[in-house]
């Protein structure tokens with residue numbers, strides 16, 4: 001058993017190391033190329049979507065997804081206050097106005113409040129599935145265009161459908177804390193070809209051309225383009241106000257190998273969650289355990305524990321001192337963070353539950369590196385420390 005059981009931890013071994021070493025030994029050109037292409041196709045297919053665009057992080061994927069929506073500056077976008085900071089940062093940095101809803105018992109955006117906003121004319125939403133728990137399917141029908149943040153929920157299903165393919169664009173993270181890892185990395189998936197071309201351009205300096213770095217004339221018409229009557233190399237035509245958010249080729253290599261392990265990892269996460277749940281269910285006088293919408297089968301990101309009484313900080317310190325790492329529920333209530341000082345936003349319903357979660361919730365690990373013996377240690381330590 002480890003001295004500190006991590007809340008989040010990556011798992012890759014010889015297979016991944018060898019593949020990356022082999023790549024480095026045989027090429028000098030290590031930016032995104034054919035392996036990233038393959039991973040994009042395989043990942044999108046896995047989610048039942050036609051198109052994937054890999055990025056250098058989940059946050060980058062959210063940024064380009066919001067940009068690809070084409071929402072005019074000042075557009076009000078429904079989003080929960082209990083979220084990850086870069087979801088809101090993407091909206092703010094691109095000139096949108098976040099309209100914050102509170103969380104529900106599931107830790108996710110309150111579906112009734114989302115419905116209310118949609119009835120009041122809000123047509124845009126950015127919605128994360130927090131901690132692996134899926135949002136009810138109905139929320140995706142309330143808005144014209146949605147960005148789905150599936151960073152915490154790869155492998156989760158609701159009524160048999162995988163999350164990560166509900167949004168107009170759905171975003172994923174391969175940071176080591178997540179279900180599969182490429183070191184840093186992210187992915188947008190979409191079913192819409194125009195949105196896909198925009199996303200591809202946005203990660204690649206805004207180019208119109210879809211050749212990967214190091215490749216020329218994939219379309220056979222490189223010299224058949226003009227700008228304002230001037231013949232111009234297609235590679236140098238700027239279609240969008242883009243960024244450079246491409247991943248390294250190694251990320252594509254790692255991603256393909258990790259994707260093969262997703263089912264195994266998701267099973268372990270579910271097993272670990274069930275183990276902890278069964279052990280903690282007798283403590284419901286002290287803690288509130290996570291609840292799920294009907295039809296949900298989460299691929300858990302972590303185990304959220306809401307402390308009904310007691311001081312969360314001292315409980316967390318005691319738990320960590322006994323070798324169980326704890327983490328906070330992401331932003332808690334993002335509106336209370338310094339990043340929101342002076343930033344235009346709206347809070348139509350109050351955010352009491354998000355604030356309560358921010359004050360009283362902590363996360364412990366159920367990740368796929370945690371053994372049954374370690375699960376038992378987590379359960380024992382948590383039960384003893386919350387009962388003091």
Ligand SMILES: Cc1ncc(COP(=O)(O)O)c(C=O)c1O
Nearest residue numbers: 057058059084128151152173175
């Ligand atoms: C829900 C959620 N969204 C977005 C992100 C950002 O992903 P990345 O760290 O790859 O930028 C995270 C990261 O942990 C996350 O948990």
